[in-house]
Amino acid sequence: MDLRLLRYFVATADAGSATRAADLLHVTQPVLSRQLRQLEASLGVPLFAREGRRLRLTRAAEAFLPRARDLLSHADDLERAVGVLGAGRLEELHLAVPTTTLTDVLAPFLATLRADDPVAKVRELDPRGAVAAVRAGADLAIVTRPPGRALASRALAVLPVWAYVRADDPWADRGSADVRDLVTRPLVLLTDDLRPRPLLDTAAEEADVGYGDVLEVSNAQVAQALAASGRGIAVVSDDPRFGLVPLHIEAPSGPVRIRLYAAWDPHHHAAAALAGLAERLAAFCVERYGVEVAAR
Structure with missing residues (x-):
């Protein structure tokens, strides 16, 4: 299915005339008409009936229009998602965190996030550790033991017990x-x-x-x-x-002290962004608790 032809069809249905739709689409009317005929030929059904200068949707077109809108909406969402992936960005940040760390460290840090930061989605850390949490879908896992070589990591803080x-x-x-x-x-x-x-x-x-x-x-x-x-x-x-x-x-x-680490998949499409967030979280821990908690 040619998405460009679908966009021409939806625009024409919304405009009510080929002339107005052509203006909105920045194409000539003959080009638009030819594209609409191509879509009708590929579908095997007529989509428009002419009533004076206006175009009326056929019964088939009325049934097809909401499906065309839905398909275009999904295509637009997919295009946006691919753009985010290609740019190494995150729209959502999935975090796996121990309960204590969530209450005293992470929640206050999340309150400092900017409008252009990803939306944080938080769940309790998998008791099996960082690797299990990342495999289960966490972008960033906050753990209290060294996460191992399979993951990229950043030491965040050394806090007292x-x-x-x-x-x-x-x-x-x-x-x-x-x-x-x-x-x-x-x-x-x-x-x-x-x-x-x-x-x-x-x-x-x-x-x-x-x-x-x-x-x-x-x-x-x-x-x-x-x-x-x-x-x-x-x-x-x-x-x-x-x-x-x-x-x-x-x-x-x-x-007696407890160490905090951030861990993430080194092959994550947004690995650089996750490393940046880990750096910011480490700096936040120092700001919140003092330089003596800085991880070395």
Whole structure:
């Protein structure tokens, strides 16, 4: 089907006369008439009946017109999409993000996007990691472990894992807590599928200590809420809530920290644009939390 002939047909149907349609299409009337006859010949049905100086759609043309409009609309959408692909641009940005990172890092970053940036579509990170998330359709995955060589990546930030205590806790003015002291207190810990927990486990193993009284939960905000209610010290990487006071956690090898990475398919049509967004997100983390979180 010749789309140019369809455009001539739709324009003529809308204009009601070949003369007016020819003017709108910037062609001569004989050229337009010849093209319309060619379309009629290819379809095998007449499309117009002449009534004085006006053209009337035949019954076949009335049935064909909405389908022609629909086909042209899809063709226009496809042409726009190809233009975006060819230019290495994104109209939509599909992100896979851990819940904590979404709340404290990504959502505030999305609020800074410009009108010419792609529209962000966010879903929870696949628990199997960055490769699985990208294979499932994510343009950009934000992860807390190095994504591996199969993907292009950018280290975004190095953020503390905090021990949160109430403002009336005896430790509230200490600024930090040694992991050997921390395990002697009641703790509200995340499950081991959430990154702060294995980081704390590693710190405890380095210090050759074990946990005492532990309450385990699967949500960082719930952990802080329980800490605020006096159930223990919450160990999470979230920003503070409920008036809690953050303490750095010190392990034998240094402060306990969580690393953030952005990962994407190096063969993505908009790989350069994704790398640019990752750079902007890294800069945003420094702006939000200070130069000390800069990934090196």
